[in-house]
Amino acid sequence: DAGITQSPRHKVTETGTPVTLRCHQTENHRYMYWYRQDPGHGLRLIHYSYGVKDTDKGEVSDGYSVSRSKTEDFLLTLESATSSQTSVYFCAIRGPNTEAFFGQGTRLTVV
Amino acid sequence: GQQLNQSPQSMFIQEGEDVSMNCTSSSIFNTWLWYKQEPGEGPVLLIALYKAGELTSNGRLTAQFGITRKDSFLNISASIPSDVGIYFCAGPSSNTGKLIFGQGTTLQVKP
Numbered sequence: 001d002a003g004i005t006q007s008p009r010h011k012v013t014e015t016g017t018p019v020t021l022r023c024h025q026t027e028n029h030r031y032m033y034w035y036r037q038d039p040g041h042g043l044r045l046i047h048y049s050y051g052v053k054d055t056d057k058g059e060v061s062d063g064y065s066v067s068r069s070k071t072e073d074f075l076l077t078l079e080s081a082t083s084s085q086t087s088v089y090f091c092a093i094r095g096p097n098t099e100a101f102f103g104q105g106t107r108l109t110v111v
Numbered sequence: 112g113q114q115l116n117q118s119p120q121s122m123f124i125q126e127g128e129d130v131s132m133n134c135t136s137s138s139i140f141n142t143w144l145w146y147k148q149e150p151g152e153g154p155v156l157l158i159a160l161y162k163a164g165e166l167t168s169n170g171r172l173t174a175q176f177g178i179t180r181k182d183s184f185l186n187i188s189a190s191i192p193s194d195v196g197i198y199f200c201a202g203p204s205s206n207t208g209k210l211i212f213g214q215g216t217t218l219q220v221k222p
Contacts, residue, residue, distance in 0.1 A: 033210075042199070043154070043212040058209070090153050097161065098142050098203045100210050102153030 003027045004103040006091050012109045019078040021106050023091030025071075031094035032074040034058075034066060036087040037105075043090065049074055081110045113138045113204050117213035125221050130187040132216045134200030143183035144201040144210070145174050154199055158185070190220050 003026035013019050023032060034046040035058075045058030047066040055066050063085060067075045078085055088107050092100040117134050124130060134143070142161055146154035158169050160176035160183060167174055171188045183202075187194055200213040 040214075042214045045209060048209065092153075097159060098208070098210070099144055099156055099159050100201070101156065104153050105151075 004091060004093060004101060006103040006106050008106060009104065010107045012111060013081050015082060015110055016080050019081050019108065021076045021089055023074045023103060025093050027093060028071055029093040032068065033092040033094070033100065034074065034076045035090045035092065036060065037090060038087050046076065083110050086110045113211055115200055115202060115211055115213035117200055117216050119216060120214070121217040123219045123221065124190055126190060126192060128190055130190055130218060131184065132198060133182060133184045134213050135182040137181065138205065139180040140202035141180065142203055143176050145185050146199040146201060148197045148199065192220050192222050194218060195220050
């Protein structure tokens, strides 16, 4: 257990509404990541953070924003949810040897 | 950009059989990671490899870091039903340091 908690675990939301997913870590790791996982696409990096208030885009960042005001929390926001953002979202932290440790995921359905 | 290609995409085997899967790239990686993901859960790190030629075991699992640094292999001996899941390889991009994931190998074990 890498001390990562994602909330909520499941969410159904309507198209056009804002949604925020939370990732909380207890390990005091500097690097945190948000991935989405879709059939046929594997794990794709949305955004990542390398410290408080330091974030950068991943390969599929359009339609998403992130914030990191504290070391332990990394928030992913969908400003206006679309059906194409229906997915399973994983938060991860980076260990000391570049390995990543994942949370349990958030299943988001946009209807 | 760098990509990781996993094969096979899926396997359906009988309990007790040995399993082999591999991950290849046209680029060199300095670290290879193998993850297992069970339904409804996040990926869990199984084995990490840091040196070319390295052979590392974790119970019935054995992984090898290819000599060319462009491939890695994962073997599972005497498979059991709880080995079912998706196995991912991953490695840090030499350009960005961000983890790149293969598409995964789905393993099903028939009791």
